[in-house]
Amino acid sequence: MTGSRTTRILGSTLLLGAVLLFFLAFVATEPDTRIDAASGDTIGQFDAVRLMYVHVPSAIVAYTAFFVTAVGSVMVLLRRSVWWDIVAGASAEIGTVAAALTLITGSIWAKPIWNTFWRWDDVRLMTTLVLFMLSLGYLAVRRLEGTAEGRAVRSAVVGLLLIVNVIVVNRSVEWWASETLHQQSTIADVEIEDLTLFTFMYSIFFGVALYVWMLIHRFRVGWLERQFERFGLDDALAARRAEADDHPTVDAAIDSSGGNS
Amino acid sequence: MTVLSLVDAVVLLGRFPALSGASLHVAAGESVLLQGPNGAGKSTLLRLCAGLLPLESGSAEVLGHNLVDDRQRVRPKVGFVGHRTMLYDDLTVAENLRFWGRLAKVDDALTDAAARRLRIDDRLQGVLVRQLSAGQRRRVALAVAAARQPQLWLLDEPHAGLDQAGRDIVDDVVRDATEAGACVLIASHELDRVRPIVQRQVTVAGGLVREEVADAA
Amino acid sequence: MLRDVGLIANKDLRAELRSRVALNQIVPFALLILVLFGFALDADSTTLATFTPGLYWVAIVLSALLAVHRSVELEAGDGASDALLLTGVTPVAVFLGKALALLAELWLLAFFLLGGVLVLYQPPVADLPLLIATILVAVIGIAAAGTLYGALISGQRARETVLPILLLPVLAPVVIGASRAFADAMATVATNGWAWLALLGAFGGSYLVIGSYSYGLVLEDFS
Numbered sequence: 001m002t003g004s005r006t007t008r009i010l011g012s013t014l015l016l017g018a019v020l021l022f023f024l025a026f027v028a029t030e031p032d033t034r035i036d037a038a039s040g041d042t043i044g045q046f047d048a049v050r051l052m053y054v055h056v057p058s059a060i061v062a063y064t065a066f067f068v069t070a071v072g073s074v075m076v077l078l079r080r081s082v083w084w085d086i087v088a089g090a091s092a093e094i095g096t097v098a099a100a101l102t103l104i105t106g107s108i109w110a111k112p113i114w115n116t117f118w119r120w121d122d123v124r125l126m127t128t129l130v131l132f133m134l135s136l137g138y139l140a141v142r143r144l145e146g147t148a149e150g151r152a153v154r155s156a157v158v159g160l161l162l163i164v165n166v167i168v169v170n171r172s173v174e175w176w177a178s179e180t181l182h183q184q185s186t187i188a189d190v191e192i193e194d195l196t197l198f199t200f201m202y203s204i205f206f207g208v209a210l211y212v213w214m215l216i217h218r219f220r221v222g223w224l225e226r227q228f229e230r231f232g233l234d235d236a237l238a239a240r241r242a243e244a245d246d247h248p249t250v251d252a253a254i255d256s257s258g259g260n261s
Numbered sequence: 262m263t264v265l266s267l268v269d270a271v272v273l274l275g276r277f278p279a280l281s282g283a284s285l286h287v288a289a290g291e292s293v294l295l296q297g298p299n300g301a302g303k304s305t306l307l308r309l310c311a312g313l314l315p316l317e318s319g320s321a322e323v324l325g326h327n328l329v330d331d332r333q334r335v336r337p338k339v340g341f342v343g344h345r346t347m348l349y350d351d352l353t354v355a356e357n358l359r360f361w362g363r364l365a366k367v368d369d370a371l372t373d374a375a376a377r378r379l380r381i382d383d384r385l386q387g388v389l390v391r392q393l394s395a396g397q398r399r400r401v402a403l404a405v406a407a408a409r410q411p412q413l414w415l416l417d418e419p420h421a422g423l424d425q426a427g428r429d430i431v432d433d434v435v436r437d438a439t440e441a442g443a444c445v446l447i448a449s450h451e452l453d454r455v456r457p458i459v460q461r462q463v464t465v466a467g468g469l470v471r472e473e474v475a476d477a478a
Numbered sequence: 479m480l481r482d483v484g485l486i487a488n489k490d491l492r493a494e495l496r497s498r499v500a501l502n503q504i505v506p507f508a509l510l511i512l513v514l515f516g517f518a519l520d521a522d523s524t525t526l527a528t529f530t531p532g533l534y535w536v537a538i539v540l541s542a543l544l545a546v547h548r549s550v551e552l553e554a555g556d557g558a559s560d561a562l563l564l565t566g567v568t569p570v571a572v573f574l575g576k577a578l579a580l581l582a583e584l585w586l587l588a589f590f591l592l593g594g595v596l597v598l599y600q601p602p603v604a605d606l607p608l609l610i611a612t613i614l615v616a617v618i619g620i621a622a623a624g625t626l627y628g629a630l631i632s633g634q635r636a637r638e639t640v641l642p643i644l645l646l647p648v649l650a651p652v653v654i655g656a657s658r659a660f661a662d663a664m665a666t667v668a669t670n671g672w673a674w675l676a677l678l679g680a681f682g683g684s685y686l687v688i689g690s691y692s693y694g695l696v697l698e699d700f701s
Contacts, residue, residue, distance in 0.1 A: 077695065130647050130650050133643070133646075133647040134647045134648070136643055137640075137643050137644040137645075137647060137648075140636075140640050140643055140644065141630065141631075141640070141644065144631070144634050144636070144640070145275075145634060145635065146633075146634075147273070147275070147315070149315070153695050153696070153698075154630050154696060157626075157630065157692045157695060157696060158630065158644070161648070161688065164684070164688070165647070165648050165651075168651045168681060168684075169650055169651055171677070172650075172651040172654045172655055172677055173654065175673075175674075175677070176654050176658060229276060232276065233273075233276070233278070236276065236277065236278050237271065237278050237281045237282070240277075240278045240281040240467050240468045241281045241282065241467050241468065241469055242467060243301075243466060243467030243468070244466035244467030244468070244469045244471070245467070311564065312563075313560055313563065313564075333563075333566070334566075336563055336564045336565075336566055337564065337565060337566030339564070341560075341564055343557065343560075345556045345557030345560070346556055346557070347556060347557040347558055347560055347561035347564075348556060348558075348561075349489065349493055349552070349555070349556075349558060350493075350555055350556065351492075351493035351494075351496040351497045351552075352489065352492060352493055352496070356489075356492065360485060360489050361561065361565065363481075363485055364482060364485055364486075364562075364565040364567050365564075365565040365566065365567075366566075389496070405561075
């Protein structure tokens with residue numbers, strides 16, 4: 001078990017919080033509609049707006065998670081910190097899932113609103129996509145064979161570059177597309193009902209809290225994995241030393257040909 | 262003066278303790294034979310002393326450098342020849358010798374002298390390493406190490422796969438080194454061959470080092 | 479240190495020249511990609527000319543994967559990475575030397591392939607200096623990033639499969655920037671190609687710096 005009193009309380013609260021989020025997102029809030037001043041038509045995002053309660057928190061969690069990974073990577077490189085290595089890895093795993101969720105919900109939302117699943121000229125879309133692909137590379141590096149220390153350093157180099165790469169991609173796509181379909185400030189622009197705004201803010205808070213909760217658990221699993229690696233060491237050492245007693249008369253036991261260990 | 266001193270050295274290869282608390286002290290000018298069964302930890306011990314493996318626990322000092330935090334400084338000072346000859350297949354013998362010599366800041370004249378000492382003649386110099394026999398490769402690898410005039414030689418099965426002439430050359434290299442005051446650690450199964458050229462022998466088994474009674478002839 | 483860089487670059491190029499892998503496998507592979515694009519796009523000469531910038535750089539990046547792989551394999555054989563550590567050479571020199579050798583190979587490949595697209599796809603050439611400058615600058619980034627990420631996966635059993643997923647997303651900005659610069663030089667899109675060149679230069683420069691710093695960390699791990 002990786003739970004503790006605090007995380008169980010946090011977990012239970014999050015479960016209740018999820019129920020509340022579902023209620024707010026699907027029942028309590030109205031679809032996004034407003035009257036266009038010029039034509040008098042009813043416009044807006046209608047029910048698709050409800051996807052924003054998942055999409056935006058996922059995006060925020062994804063970028064936060066990889067920021068944490070980058071910080072962890074710096075700490076690994078500076079101090080060879082095992083603690084930060086595990087945090088960086090745990091955070092990246094959650095971040096990858098969050099990035100995927102962001103892309104998926106974004107695509108579903110975009111179909112009715114932009115009339116397309118995918119836009120190549122959108123900066124945030126492209127940046128998140130490349131972030132997702134880079135994160136798959138990072139996770140692949142974490143799974144490479146080798147010593148724990150070596151893996152930590154290698155992942156840290158990749159983890160740090162991941163953020164650098166994301167920034168470069170972001171800049172180059174922005175330059176490339178020089179336009180974005182994302183309204184920079186949907187919230188300020190449009191008159192959003194109080195409850196919708198609250199649900200929106202609440203969903204972000206919920207997403208970040210969920211991230212923290214998962215991070216703690218994933219960290220503990222990672223920590224236990226490390227402990228487990230150390231755990232067998234004493235037994236392995238004893239077994240290894242016992243080998244020495246099996247060969248009391250080494251001279252007799254060896255033939256003079258053949259390779260070595 | 263102690264050239265090499267290991268105290269309870271533990272080295273992990275993955276999760277396997279290849280060395281499980283090895284202790285060994287070698288004084289200046291001493292040559293030591295490491296004997297022991299396959300998988301005993303002889304190669305790991307040599308690689309540790311070359312500064313190529315991290316120490317898990319215990320302490321280790323080689324040529325005045327602590328292996329825990331100063332491994333980099335040990336490496337250029339040792340003459341390590343392992344199972345792998347560490348040469349580039351697509352370069353000729355001469356190109357390999359020049360490359361490794363110059364990269365290690367060794368004078369070309371010393372490299373040439375080492376090559377002569379190991380009977381690497383002009384014909385062999387022009388051959389691609391991938392076309393060499395195992396014995397010839399070993400000789401080139403020994404020449405690369407010899408050119409650096411190391412204070413500590415770490416030889417892993419130097420005789421394996423060599424013909425009679427090749428074996429004699431290896432013995433010469435070891436004798437030269439000891440005469441010049443260098444230390445030599447040889448891991449070998451060919452006890453009769455190596456005993457005459459070393460002062461001491463130890464047994465490696467189960468990742469530990471045991472001193473043998475001084476019966477080396 | 480410059481001498482060491484030269485030694486290592488020279489060694490890599492010499493080995494590459496001997497083995498002829500670049501000539502016999504990587505160049506034909508790159509040409510094959512160009513031909514396949516031709517088949518895939520229905521030999522429509524207008525389409526091919528329009529999309530030459532993108533197709534060209536995709537071909538370069540894919541071929542570069544093979545070249546990076548070769549550069550890594552050179553050190554993986556017979557414990558050469560241990561031997562490099564044993565010489566006491568500074569990792570910065572190893573990184574710069576290997577990157578330099580890779581750069582020379584990729585430059586040659588890129589110019590050869592430029593000839594290929596000019597003949598096969600026949601795009602208009604409006605600004606030849608820009609084309610040449612783009613190749614010179616963009617390939618620096620590919621070589622530097624390739625050398626660093628190549629070292630990260632060296633010695634791994636899964637290296638053939640990990641390298642593409644690691645390196646291709648990293649090279650995305652190079653593909654974007656170099657294609658744009660090419661598009662300007664080939665007058666297919668109105669954009670400021672020289673500005674994109676600056677981005678490519680920044681990318682290459684950063685990777686040279688980052689690689690120099692982190693190569694030692696990565697190399698140490700293979701001891």
